[in-house]
Amino acid sequence: MISFDSFKMNDDSPIxxxxxxxxxxxxxxxxxxxxxxxxxxxxxxxxLGVNPNTVQKAYRILEExxxxxxxxxxxxxxxxxxxxxxxxxxxxxxxxxxxxINSMRQMGISKAEALKLxxxxxxx
Amino acid sequence: MISFDSFKMNDDSPIxxxxxxxxxxxxxxxxxxxxxxxxxxxxxxxxLGVNPNTVQKAYRILEExxxxxxxxxxxxxxxxxxxxxxxxxxxxxxxxxxxxINSMRQMGISKAEALKLxxxxxxx
Amino acid sequence: MISFDSFKMNDDSPIxxxxxxxxxxxxxxxxxxxxxxxxxxxxxxxxLGVNPNTVQKAYRILEExxxxxxxxxxxxxxxxxxxxxxxxxxxxxxxxxxxxINSMRQMGISKAEALKLxxxxxxx
Amino acid sequence: MISFDSFKMNDDSPIxxxxxxxxxxxxxxxxxxxxxxxxxxxxxxxxLGVNPNTVQKAYRILEExxxxxxxxxxxxxxxxxxxxxxxxxxxxxxxxxxxxINSMRQMGISKAEALKLxxxxxxx
DNA sequence: GTGGTCTAGACCACC
DNA sequence: GTGGTCTAGACCACG
Numbered sequence: 171m172i173s174f175d176s177f178k179m180n181d182d183s184p185i186x187x188x189x190x191x192x193x194x195x196x197x198x199x200x201x202x203x204x205x206x207x208x209x210x211x212x213x214x215x216x217x218l219g220v221n222p223n224t225v226q227k228a229y230r231i232l233e234e235x236x237x238x239x240x241x242x243x244x245x246x247x248x249x250x251x252x253x254x255x256x257x258x259x260x261x262x263x264x265x266x267x268x269x270x271i272n273s274m275r276q277m278g279i280s281k282a283e284a285l286k287l288x289x290x291x292x293x294x
Numbered sequence: 295m296i297s298f299d300s301f302k303m304n305d306d307s308p309i310x311x312x313x314x315x316x317x318x319x320x321x322x323x324x325x326x327x328x329x330x331x332x333x334x335x336x337x338x339x340x341x342l343g344v345n346p347n348t349v350q351k352a353y354r355i356l357e358e359x360x361x362x363x364x365x366x367x368x369x370x371x372x373x374x375x376x377x378x379x380x381x382x383x384x385x386x387x388x389x390x391x392x393x394x395i396n397s398m399r400q401m402g403i404s405k406a407e408a409l410k411l412x413x414x415x416x417x418x
Numbered sequence: 419m420i421s422f423d424s425f426k427m428n429d430d431s432p433i434x435x436x437x438x439x440x441x442x443x444x445x446x447x448x449x450x451x452x453x454x455x456x457x458x459x460x461x462x463x464x465x466l467g468v469n470p471n472t473v474q475k476a477y478r479i480l481e482e483x484x485x486x487x488x489x490x491x492x493x494x495x496x497x498x499x500x501x502x503x504x505x506x507x508x509x510x511x512x513x514x515x516x517x518x519i520n521s522m523r524q525m526g527i528s529k530a531e532a533l534k535l536x537x538x539x540x541x542x
Numbered sequence: 543m544i545s546f547d548s549f550k551m552n553d554d555s556p557i558x559x560x561x562x563x564x565x566x567x568x569x570x571x572x573x574x575x576x577x578x579x580x581x582x583x584x585x586x587x588x589x590l591g592v593n594p595n596t597v598q599k600a601y602r603i604l605e606e607x608x609x610x611x612x613x614x615x616x617x618x619x620x621x622x623x624x625x626x627x628x629x630x631x632x633x634x635x636x637x638x639x640x641x642x643i644n645s646m647r648q649m650g651i652s653k654a655e656a657l658k659l660x661x662x663x664x665x666x
Numbered sequence: 667g668t669g670g671t672c673t674a675g676a677c678c679a680c681c
Numbered sequence: 682g683t684g685g686t687c688t689a690g691a692c693c694a695c696g
Contacts, residue, residue, distance in 0.1 A: 176400065180393075183306045184687060192400075199402040210668060221689040226669075243668045243695035259401075266397045267415040268302075273390055275300040276316055277323035281416045285409055292405040308678060345680050424647040426640075430555045432693060440648050447649035469695050514645055517552075521638045524548065524564075525631075526571040529664040533657055535639040540653045556672060582683060593674040598684075615680035615683045 171207050172196065172248070174217060185220055189228035191262075197237070197250065198259045204250040208238065295331050296320065296372070298341060309344055313352035315386075321361070321374065322383045328374035332362065419455050420444065420496070422465060433468055437476035439510075445485070445498065446507045452498040456486065543579050544568065544620070546589060557592055561600035563634075569609070569622065570631045576622035580610065 177192050179185065196202035208214075208229065215222040229246060232238040237254060240246040274284045301316050303309065320326035332338075335353065339346040353370060356362040361378060364370040398408055425440050427433065444450035456462075459477065463470040477494060480486040485502060488494040522532055549564050551557065568574035580586075580601065587594040601618060604610040609626060612618040646656045 178396070182311060186687080187306060195397065195400040199400055211670095212668085221687095222669095223671095223690080224688060227687085229669085240669060241695095242670065245668070262397075262401060263403075263411055264415065266394070266401075267411040269397075270394050271412065271416055272300075272302050272304075273319060273394075275302075276319040278320070278325045279323070281412070284412055284416070288405070288408055288412060292408070310678085347681095348679060351678090424644075424650075426644045426647075428644075430559060434693085435554060443645060443648040444650070447651070449650045471696095472694060475693090518638070518642050518645075520550070521567065521634075521641075524567040524571055525634060525638075527635075529660070532660055532664070535635055536643065536653070536656055536660060539636065539639040540643055540656070558672080583685095584683085593672095594684095595675080595686095596673060599672085601684085612684060613680095614685065617683065 171209060172202055174209070174214065177218065179218065185218075185224050186228040186231070189214075189218075189225065190231060193228075193232065193237075194258050194262055197248075197255055198262050202248060202250075204248055206248040208246040208248065210245065295333065296326055298333070298338065301342065303342065303344075309342075309348050310352040310355070313338075313342075313349065314355060317352075317356065317361075318382050318386055319390075321372075321379055322386050326372060326374075328372055330372040332370040332372065334369070419457065420450055422457070422462065425466065427466065427468075433466075433472050434476040434479070437462075437466075437473065438479060441476075441480065441485075442506045442510055443514075445496075445503055446510050450496060450498075452496055454496040456494040456496065458493065543581060544574055546581070546586065549590065551590065557590075557596050558600040558603070561586075561590075561597060562603060565600075565604065565609075566630050566634055569620075569627055570634050574620060574622075576620055578620040580618040580620065582617065 172193065174192065177188075180188060193202060209217070211222045211225045211229070215225045218225070229238055229240060233240050233246075237249060237258070238246055239249045271284070274287075279287070296317065297320075298316065301312075304312060317326060332353070333341065335346050335349045339349045342349070353362060353364065357364055361373060361382070362370055363373040403411075420441065421444075422440065425436075428436060441450060456477070457465065459470050459473045463473045466473070477486060477488065481488055485497060485506070486494055487497040527535075544565065546564065549560075552560060565574060581589065583594045583597045583601070587597045590597070601610055601612060605612050605618075609621065609630070610618055611621045643656070646659075651659065
């Protein structure tokens with residue numbers, strides 16, 4: 171069963187996108203694998219304190235991307251293979267790297283400084 | 295005059311919030327200072343290719359947070375002091391740095407990989 | 419035994435309502451009479467290719483309207499009298515005849531065209 | 543401006559489908575023409591006593607069928623030609639004729655009797 | 667219990 | 682003012 175323990179909701183982007191992102195990050199991290207069971211709409215929505223429809227929207231989009239398989243009346247499962255995992259990985263890396271770069275640029279940080287910052291603050 | 299050269303619009307959060315974020319990041323970076331002049335609503339909206347109302351909304355909120363001073367018919371100026379700057383800084387750190395660290399960690403990215411990513415996507 | 423030979427499922431309204439409607443039309447037509455036996459939930463659901471729960475829901479509502487009498491473990495029977503039949507008849511007329519007349523009229527169909535339509539689509 | 547004066551809401555089929563049907567019937571009847579303006583989401587929803595989203599759903603589907611043209615911030619207009627009108631006409635005729643035939647069959651009426659009924663009750 | 671759909675209300679960006 | 686989207690809650694059909 172996929173865990174949402176580390177999920178931290180944010181108010182600046184749509185909730186359903188955050189759910190999708192959480193799952194995709196789990197795929198990239200290897201903590202979510204082919205065949206894993208997803209929490210039901212009701213369970214997850216109550217866990218996150220949102221409407222079941224919001225969860226459903228996330229699941230539906232993941233199904234359209236062929237990462238999840240849902241059938242009426244039955245549970246939903248991850249449906250992954252190596253190609254899909256790699257596709258998600260590159261999508262996320264690009265997305266997050268661009269976010270970081272963008273925020274650094276707006277803060278007036280040069281590439282060299284950025285690399286130094288990552289290097290210095292990574293530990294913790 | 296506040297610069298928007300490094301502004302990169304994103305589709306996952308409301309535009310007016312992105313404009314506010316850009317300015318707050320400039321404050322934290324020190325590139326935006328007390329007394330700096332903001333571009334007029336018309337100029338900025340045309341520069342960013344968005345509706346003037348959207349810029350107006352961002353400016354109005356910044357005014358409500360007392361970071362900007364607008365007077366009817368006159369230009370708008372930043373109105374900062376040490377306290378406000380510190381308030382913005384801590385707000386952004388919670389919003390930003392946490393995001394970066396969490397996303398990389400959740401994906402199981404190593405420090406070396408992070409550095410390579412920055413290096414690869416910085417240009418554009 | 420009530421017949422469902424002429425039953426034709428439709429996707430634009432809930433199935434349980436269509437089942438109820440089928441039975442009520444039979445009542446109005448006189449083909450379904452007081453004391454007639456209803457097919458069991460299992461038999462009808464398999465005949466119509468739907469879930470037993472859906473049939474159950476239709477029967478339960480008909481019971482609440484006192485048109486059907488069910489007893490646990492026993493068969494279900496129609497329970498009609500003149501008043502009930504008349505109530506169903508007027509309910510259906512409002513629901514049905516009006517629909518037909520209105521739709522044709524709204525489309526500006528002439529009587530001759532209506533007759534041709536019936537003639538053409540009756541077979542199947 | 544397209545009129546909804548004769549619109550009569552029904553509880554047995556989804557409202558957005560009833561709205562679509564009303565418009566399609568107007569097209570077939572010739573009372574709705576190419577270039578006609580549709581009431582705005584807010585206006586129509588308040589007129590019908592439903593949620594703006596329900597109206598929007600109807601409009602969106604009509605747009606997907608290329609019968610309506612909508613643009614953000616602007617009004618919505620009918621976009622018809624002879625082919626589309628004919629397509630709608632045959633779709634509706636088949637739909638309504640089948641409904642009539644189905645209900646008659648369920649009431650145990652033969653084709654010959656049906657034709658006689660139409661013939662007799664058409665006047666009014 | 668499961669997933670799918672319809673209706674509802676608030677907010678966003680645009681003209 | 683306009684249309685588009687996100688979140689919400691109730692209901693339907695299914696296992």
